[in-house]
Amino acid sequence: MGYGDQLMGSGLARGAAARGKRIALGDGRRILWDEHSKEIFRGNPNLAPPGSERDPDIEWVPFYKGHRIYNKRLGPRWKWNFAFHAVPGELFFDTAELAAGRRYGTTGFVVIEPQSAQWKSVAANKDWGVRNFQGVADRLKAAGFRIVQFRGDRSAVALQGVEQFATRSFRDALAVLAHAALYIGGEGGLHHGAAAVRIPAVVLFGGFIPPSVTGYATHTNLTGAAEACGSLNPCPHCRRAMLSISVDDVFNAAIGHLSEQQRKYG
Ligand SMILES: [Zn+2]
Structure with missing residues (x-):
């Protein structure tokens, strides 16, 4: 998938660090980042990287490749989840x-x-x-x-x-x-x-x-x-x-x- 999903992921994680939390994007067992995640999430205090699955400050959000929440595969098309609204993402530039x-x-x-x-x-x-x-x-x-x-x-x-x-x-x-x-x-x-x-x-x-x-x-x-x-x-x-x-x-x-x-x- 592309960069858009990573940016939406950073939107889903907004504000977590201010609550003393980090968001784990994954299936509840593994944090599932893809090939673009590191580039977009670098420096972002709201996201927990793979390897932090057992840290005490994480909250799981089931948003990962194959499970993007906003859509579901239905034969030859996507069925859109109209309850989902993208929240503007965040980048932390050095x-x-x-x-x-x-x-x-x-x-x-x-x-x-x-x-x-x-x-x-x-x-x-x-x-x-x-x-x-x-x-x-x-x-x-x-x-x-x-x-x-x-x-x-x-x-x-x-x-x-x-x-x-x-x-x-x-x-x-x-x-x-x-x-x-x-x-x-x-x-x-x-x-x-x-x-x-x-x-x-x-x-x-x-x-x-x-x-x-x-x-x-x-x-x-x-x-x-x-x-x-x-x-x-x-x-x-x-x-x-x-x-x-x-x-x-x-x-x-x-x-x-x-x-x-x-x-x-x-
Ligand atoms: Zn059409």
């Missing part, structure tokens, strides 16, 4: 990471991510289309905003006329994102990241996954008026949902967030 996060500037830029995780089977259902993202980037640029994109190992598409920020890791990208004015992109790791570093966002949900489950109230979450189907196969309903979200919709939502920030911070 001094060097905070300094590195400031290297591209600390005000006003807009991060845009034109592709969701292409290696996942649901990619087609979460894809708004690179051409649409290019349209939004062009219009925001014409309106005077600095538009940027993160370059990592797995980012295949570079939008035209958009600054490319090299990043060393997902965690490093979030340290930079913490200084953005806005994030625009699909439902995925970076929208969870934007919530964790308290950045507004315009998120292209479409018809696959419901914003009430993995979305955040501080973001504009666009579904194209579709009910979430959870289909793990390319789905015409999801395609229609994405097609009914226009470049105008995203541009207007972006301008709404950006002008609110300008009113707040000048």
Whole structure:
């Protein structure tokens, strides 16, 4: 699974240390972290790492690979748990990471991510289309905003006329994102990241996954008026949902967030 699950895990653990506790994400016997957990949980006092199963201060939360609480596999689709609402995650950056996060500037830029995780089977259902993202980037640029994109190992598409920020890791990208004015992109790791570093966002949900489950109230979450189907196969309903979200919709939502920030911070 991806980084989004780790960020939601850090949200579930929020506030534990202040109560004298640490959260054990696992099945009650073993703490089950995955390949991305260490990177996201580093420095987080609310989470107990594998090996601390018998420590007196732990509280179990059954959130782990294969048991994510917010969904259940039902044949070829996910059944969403509408009682689950993602809580913004948390990252605990050290001094060097905070300094590195400031290297591209600390005000006003807009991060845009034109592709969701292409290696996942649901990619087609979460894809708004690179051409649409290019349209939004062009219009925001014409309106005077600095538009940027993160370059990592797995980012295949570079939008035209958009600054490319090299990043060393997902965690490093979030340290930079913490200084953005806005994030625009699909439902995925970076929208969870934007919530964790308290950045507004315009998120292209479409018809696959419901914003009430993995979305955040501080973001504009666009579904194209579709009910979430959870289909793990390319789905015409999801395609229609994405097609009914226009470049105008995203541009207007972006301008709404950006002008609110300008009113707040000048
Ligand atoms: Zn669908």
